[in-house]
Amino acid sequence: MDWLEAVQRHRAARTPAVIVTMAAVRGHAPRNGGAKMVVSTDALFGTVGGGNLEATAIARARAMLARGAAEPELLTLTLSEKSTTEYGVQCCGGEVTMLLEPVPVVASVAVFGIGHVGLELARILGRQQIELHLIDSRAEMLAPERIGVPGSSGPLGDAEATVLLHRLPVPESALMLVPPGTHVLVMTHDHVEDLAIVEAALGTDGVASIGLIGSRSKWARFVQHLRESGHDDAALARVATPVGIAGIDSKDPAAIAVSVAARTLQQIEERAAATAQ
Structure with a gap:
């Protein structure tokens, strides 16, 4: 060796x-x-x-x-x-x-849902030296015709990250594939999927952070279900929603992606600093 x-x-x-x-x-x-x-x-x-x-x-x-x-x-x-x-x-x-x-240990980010926002987010995070997991239950969302070949062609052609694609009928099962310390971002096309992923992330040891895209009313419904499933206030506080930095109100997918990416990079640096102490 x-x-x-x-x-x-x-x-x-x-x-x-x-x-x-x-x-x-x-x-x-x-x-x-x-x-x-x-x-x-x-x-x-x-x-x-x-x-x-x-x-x-x-x-x-x-x-x-x-x-x-x-x-x-x-x-x-x-x-x-x-x-x-x-x-x-x-x-x-x-x-x-x-x-x-x-x-250093390379940071890991898992994006659940590679729709309009998810793809824009992948384009931004793909320029970072991280391990980037892209997960979707829909095969067409991860097809080469849509996202190209990471690091070679298409929207992710300039990726510097290690990009790993996961087409999974049960997307929350990807939590068993990502490394400890992964930052989880949830933005699928289906609120049922979103809830299942958030609940699974809360029950997965080692998840660094959980971010959820959505409205306050969506989160209120999620909170009710999660409480009924036994999650306490401390667990619910681990979910940041709507995820992103303050001060960006645009609903354009690219603008949302910038906001989410900025907060994710902050969390990566915060975790690195905390781990070093």
Whole structure:
């Protein structure tokens, strides 16, 4: 396994990590420039030379993970008997500079209902470095003739997100396919489907947020059903409706999508900050 595969495994497991690269070497050092190590909170892959140098790099990387650092950092160490740290002495005689690059967990968003608003929302969120799940019970809503090929052609042709399409007769079953920490956005063509998805999301561990498009009267009907199903005030408060940022009153699908996307990106950043604390 090389360092790239180690990073890919961390991404697949949704585990944050830091790539430590020997960026510059002056004089003698245990490893040459370009040597890499991947550090997570409880695992290591590769080496940048062992000893004081490596222990210091690991400690710095794990400190970055603990505070949720998003920007790369440089670490310069002098390897001589006159330069000591809590990890001991290395007398190679050189100086090294290491680049520490965070590999964050990629945020996940699930859009239920790829109608007019859903498609506009997918176009916006698709430009983000996220995992984007698009779910609909209607095959034609996810057909290539309508949405193209994500990352290649059509409305989602410029997508930078990892776009995953789910055509499911029972759309709420997609909650078993998305990773923990997913932000759920509900905007299907059918209020019965919307209610089933919201109820399933409330009963799914690890859902980061639940947003619902709709009127106050629609939510009042949902509240009545959800209370009858045993959901308390704390559970109901997890549902943001109408979802989106304040101050945008337009009912145009593209305008609604901008509002919803803005709030979703806020929630992604809020969750990242909270996780780092």
